[in-house]
Amino acid sequence: MTVLQKRYEELKKQNLPDGERIKFVADLGASEEIEYHYKLICTDRDEGMNLNMSGSFYKHDKEGLEFLFTVLDNEKDENSKVFTAYLMAETLSKLRHRDFYLEFCNRLIPVIALLIEINDNLLRQKVIIALGWIGSSNEIDILTKQMLEDKDSLCRAWAASSLMQMSFHGVDKELLQEKTKSCFASVIAAETDLYTCGIMIESAQILFGKKWISSSAVEDVDAEKMEKARKSAVRFLNK
Known part of the structure; x- marks a missing residue:
């Protein structure tokens, strides 16, 4: 168990107090523990805790996005696919100044455009919002x-x-x-x-x-x- 993982377990015992949680999320984004960060974001989503674990994911920069593309390529579950694509769009919207921004948008937009036909209303709402963040004139x-x-x-x-x-x-x-x-x-x-x-x-x-x-x-x-x-x-x- 890494230092950050131990810290999270300790914070859980204290019911994740806001100040400590915000600092932990910032430190998580600054770390190299991309997979663990993604796992906590998924846990937050599944448990409906609204801890904003995704708020610092953009700090993983290009490496974080490459990791998410790998997840997306291997994901079969519709709900998880939309969730990951939404996280990527949210992350990219904070990295507009980076030289890889357009390249990554061009890779992600076709995936999001295909998901627009999804039947679930809540998932479709997420797809639409994501398209507003990174969509082009097309x-x-x-x-x-x-x-x-x-x-x-x-x-x-x-x-x-x-x-x-x-x-x-x-x-x-x-x-x-x-x-x-x-x-x-x-x-x-x-x-x-x-x-x-x-x-x-x-x-x-x-x-x-x-x-x-x-x-x-x-x-x-x-x-x-x-x-x-x-x-x-x-x-x-x-x-």
Whole structure:
């Protein structure tokens, strides 16, 4: 048992106090114990403890990503495959400054794009979010399709949010505006789930530099403000 493994066992006996846990997670990322780190992330997921064990995985840099690609290549379980791909996208989103960033994105994007057809709603939501982090202009059409056609309201919401996220992650904003404007107009006008509609309006307003609704009105699902914002957004997007 390594020093870090012993330390984790000791922390478990103390119910993983926040301060010590945060320091442990940081030290884990700075260590060479990539496989053990991944194992703890999986345990955290399986036990639903929300300890944010993945928060420092990016510190493993290229070696950590190569390890995850190996895991992904050998993974048959659908749930674990999505989980690993999501972890990789999350990790890559923190390594945009590294010279290997684009190469790794280009390797991962086809895997994530294939997973978009997954039947489980929660897993599909993760795939959509991951695509927003690392997708290129080639994936805009995949996300607009999910925003238009997905049967799950949260998948539609995260597709809208992911299109907006792309503008922060290297995809040309003007191209995004051009390719999504009519689609945003259509989905915002037709969306029946108010929370999802709010996320769509908020995503569009950030992408197009407008101010139709506040984040608090979206979180509170304020129907009156939502409908007023919907009209303003659709009017602008249909121009």
